[in-house]
Amino acid sequence: MSRPTRYEIELRGRTDARVLRPVIDEFDVEITENRTTRLTGDVIDASHLNGLLAHFTSLNVQVVELRRVPDPHHPSPNNPSEGTTS
Numbered sequence: 001m002s003r004p005t006r007y008e009i010e011l012r013g014r015t016d017a018r019v020l021r022p023v024i025d026e027f028d029v030e031i032t033e034n035r036t037t038r039l040t041g042d043v044i045d046a047s048h049l050n051g052l053l054a055h056f057t058s059l060n061v062q063v064v065e066l067r068r069v070p071d072p073h074h075p076s077p078n079n080p081s082e083g084t085t086s
Contacts, residue, residue, distance in 0.1 A: 004043055004045075006043075006069050007039075007043050007049070007067065007068055008066070009039045009065075010036050010037070010063070011039070011063060013036065013037065014031055018059070019056070019061055023039060023041070027040060028040045042071070053066075
């Protein structure tokens with residue numbers, strides 16, 4: 001079984017509890033300086049990611065950016081130094 005992939009999902013504006021309810025326990029939530037909502041957390045697989053995006057779309061919440069980010073707790077096998085501090 002593969003390890004989850006860490007993602008940042010940035011949403012336009014400040015989202016309310018109705019939007020965040022399904023993800024609040026799985027993701028860290030941050031309001032950025034640009035007044036967007038940034039969610040950071042692990043996505044299990046493509047189905048999980050598609051479900052998250054479908055949820056936001058169904059509530060007319062615009063996804064501004066979606067990006068994979070390194071998981072500081074699990075360095076990738078291609079870059080063993082990833083996740084370490086100097």
